[in-house]
Amino acid sequence: MRRKLPLLVMMLVVLVAVTPVLASRVAQEEGVVTFAAGDSVKIGLATDLSNLIPAPGQDIANGAQLAVDEFNEAGGLQGFTVELVVEDDRCVGEDATSVANLFVSDPHIVGVVGHVCSGASIPASEVYQEARIPMVSPSSTAGAFTARGLDVANRVAFNDNIQGVVAARFIFSELGAQRIAVLHDNTSYGEGLASTVAATFEELGGEVITFEVVDPEEQDFRPVLTVLAGQEPDLIYLGGYEAQAALIVQQMAEVGLEDTIFFSDDGVYTATYLELAGDASEGTYVTFGAQVGDPEANEAFDERYEEKFGVAPDELGPFHAQAYDAATVILKALEAVATVDDAGNLSVDREALIEAVRTTEDLEGLSGLITCDENGDCGSATIAVFVAEGGEWVEVEVPEELQVSSES
Incomplete structure (x- = not known):
């Protein structure tokens, strides 16, 4: 006949089993x-x-x-x-x-x-x-x-409250745009950045002729762009990401906006955008945080990165x-x-x-x-501007007085 474990032994077994769990919970409760x-x-x-x-x-x-x-x-x-x-x-x-x-x-x-x-x-x-x-x-x-x-x-x-201000200042002062159309993808990122650009541009004396959502799931932006072509903006600004931007710049030329400047953000500052947009990317602008770290340290990092992952970091993202x-x-x-x-x-x-x-x-x-x-x-407050030339991003000079950091 099978003997039953004494009650005390059973209690000890249970106690030993749950003690680590209880200890862990106490530690978590205490932070x-x-x-x-x-x-x-x-x-x-x-x-x-x-x-x-x-x-x-x-x-x-x-x-x-x-x-x-x-x-x-x-x-x-x-x-x-x-x-x-x-x-x-x-x-x-x-x-x-x-x-x-x-x-x-x-x-x-x-x-x-x-x-x-x-x-x-x-x-x-x-x-x-x-x-x-x-x-x-x-x-x-x-x-x-x-x-x-x-x-x-x-x-x-960097913070878009800074990125958007510098972008608007550059558009107004350096590119000479007076009338712009502002589009965004309705995300916290895209809408927030686009709002800062629009507000700053108007404060500078420019005109925002439209502030409009464009669905990032959409593939055909011609209806929106056709309306914009009739309004003749100097520049179209997009708060959004690479795939949407590539489609927009390709379709701009199809509706008579081939001479209109396209300007976007760090979500478009990628090699993928340049590949997707092809020749249509030529002359388009983006902003990104200025890389102000030690050049030698960054070069050494790039080498270690490529050795480990088999690809140069800039080929994937910024x-x-x-x-x-x-x-x-x-x-x-x-x-x-x-x-x-x-x-x-x-x-x-x-x-x-x-x-x-x-x-x-x-x-x-x-x-x-x-x-x-x-x-x-915690990061840099200095914003850089890049233009697409020959399938590559080329940094352009941003006057110091356009930087928000110059005001502190």
Whole structure:
């Protein structure tokens, strides 16, 4: 006959089984993440790998991965390996919220590089704010992203409140446009940037003849462009991304807008846009954050990147330096707050990590000097302008007085 375990033994078995779980829950409730020897410290990375900007999205993942790999090669976090967990949010708000909840459900994820698109970062940041997980976006430029008082939301990218002002000033003063049409894709990024351009242009004395949404899922923009052709704008500005822009510039020539200047943003500053638009890209303009980091450091990074991934970073996208820097901000903050006890367990206080990220100061990044302000804006405030010439982006001079940074 089978003997039954005494009640006391059964209780001990249950207690042993649940103790690690209970301990973990207590640590989470106290805001401290503890890693046993052999555990990996995880950083999430949310990017777009399959929708609006898959090539730039992969470029961002690559840049951050290189930072983590080099950190581990140098000894890791007090001997603990750091792991980058990459998820695809497709630059869509609902998907981004799902990815954020997935990251939050893993107690070993202590920070997030991302998200990539502003329309993804803004809803995701609400999830991280509640969970107390700091995020550093390499590329979310919408003014609203850091304007909501969230202490977990940071970026090393520039701010569209600056990008839009400099773009409008350049359009008015350097290109001599007096009447412009402003289009946007109805995203937090595109609409916000387009609104800043339109408002600034009108303040300068220019006329915005239309401010209109263009569906990014649309393939035929001729109906909208035909109406614009009758209004004879000097320039068309688009707040949006590469695929939509390529179609618009190709179709502009078909409706009589071949002599109208096309001007866009960092979402169009890609090699993919140049390839998709072909000859129609010639003479089109975009803005991007000025790369003011050390040229030798960037050249060395480019070589390491190409050696590891088999492609030059600029062939995929423009935000690889910012991705490397975003990961580095989190890694440096982890170094500042992580502790190891006598048993060899590593602990990370979430609140201390949030503060360490936000108080980053004078960090020499690939994209420039990184210092976070009280809102979480950590990157360069200098904006560059590029024109497409012969299938390449060529930087053009922006007078210092057009820069917002010159006013401080």
